[in-house]
Amino acid sequence: MGTQKVYINARFLTQSVTGVQRYAIELVKSIDCLIDRGELGTGELTFILLTPPSQIQQINLKHIQIRKVGFLEGHLWEQFELPFYARNGLLINLCNTAPILKINQIITIHDVSVYAVPQTYSLAFRAWYKLLFRIAGTTSKRIITDSQFSKQEIVRYCKIKPSKIQSIYLGKEHIHDQDLDLNYIAKIKGQKSFILAVSSMSPNKNFRSIIRAIELMDEPDFDIVIAGGTNPKVFGSSDPLDLSDYRYLGYVNDSELRALYESADCFIYPSYYEGFGLPPLEAMASGCPVIVSDAASLPEVCGDAALYCDPHSPKNIAEKIRQLMNDPDLRDKLRTKGLKRAKQFTWEKCASETMTVIREVLKCELPSSTTG
Structure with missing residues (x-):
């Protein structure tokens, strides 16, 4: 032949x-x-x-x-x-x-x-x-x-x-293909710990509920860092998010993304709809505890290695963030489970x-x- x-x-x-x-x-x-x-x-x-x-x-x-x-x-x-x-x-x-x-x-x-x-x-x-x-x-x-x-x-x-x-x-191996940018870590790692959200700015990714959840928390002692871009030709029109009170980084390269995952105390991804959900897998592979929505493909991908939230409830998202950020043992447990889970992919x-x-x-x- x-x-x-x-x-x-x-x-x-x-x-x-x-x-x-x-x-x-x-x-x-x-x-x-x-x-x-x-x-x-x-x-x-x-x-x-x-x-x-x-x-x-x-x-x-x-x-x-x-x-x-x-x-x-x-x-x-x-x-x-x-x-x-x-x-x-x-x-x-x-x-x-x-x-x-x-x-x-x-x-x-x-x-x-x-x-x-x-x-x-x-x-x-x-x-x-x-x-x-x-x-x-x-x-x-x-x-x-x-x-x-x-x-x-x-x-x-x-x-x-x-x-x-x-x-x-x-x-998920690509997340470790880039050298870890130590200078970037020093730049983003302030005096406070931080939770991380990474995705495009599609309304479907539900950044608005993350912002609303933080607003429901009384002056949390951690920062929120948001990374991701937007494409107005693709996404439907909506009220723009006011990110002035948060550390919005825009589009980040692979080396910077790895640094973010490995420096964050928590990764939050309350998406309404996903065919897979690559960012949570990247976070788990980087040893970052994750909170994801209990919707679509995310339970299929994350298994028992994540803390699940209701994407439609900012109150529930806030509760899950508090739970994880206030419990070092839970973070360590999810970190270990996440690394093990990520090896399957x-x-x-x-x-x-x-x-x-x-x-x-x-x-x-x-x-x-x-x-x-």
Whole structure:
């Protein structure tokens, strides 16, 4: 059997790195490592990253080719040029979007929040993603998603057969790939201890309830540090949060993020809706005790290694923060459980399970990969 081409939609290399782009980058790097170790056979597959001409993120790969193709950008490149350049092979789409006219493809749909919490997105964004999920989700060969919860939601909202959807958990090793920035730690570590919130500024992430919870606490003896960016083109309009009384850092790089996790006394993530929830896993892997909402995929990911709160109740969130910050033994217990829980989630395992899906679609008889 001749070499089969597997193209990867690398539009994510032109975007800022949030959870979706992180998944794509780490998965591609892990597949490259599997190739390097000879675990994917002896040349039956050729992997090629196809990027728009404005590639901005650098990714170091030994075996996967990177090609800049076409002249367009963004959705136009993805819908009209990408299918042409991937016409003679299987196309892998890792970031929710895919060309509607391509049939021989696999798409990762991380969540269907545009259906479940539509009020958090702009009308145009919502309409486009609903159309894309319905068409690409139906015509593609397989769908990959981040959790059993997300799989059930895709079946519920997109009416896709469960047998077509494979849930594959994400990994966490990337959080330790960067050197710890000691200068940044000194800069952020004031005289008070601090709780940390990290995410995009989507209304769905529920930062407003964190702020309200802090307001309900009588002058707490700790700071709150918030890190994350916003995208007004994506998220629906809402009253802006007043963060003037808090340490809002905006977008932070990977080295700074690691420093934040390892310096915080508590990580708070009361999100309403998640397909997976990468920040809590990163925090657990960094030895930071976590408080997360008892909603969506978060109990599935965090297990017994987190303290759970009601995302709809600032009062309950405040109670959980007090409970954790006033109990050093509980923090130590959750820190130990979190480190143990995080070991179950690896990018190598994610890559191996993704390769199983790819082989099933291609009907390749390659040697089984081993997972670490």
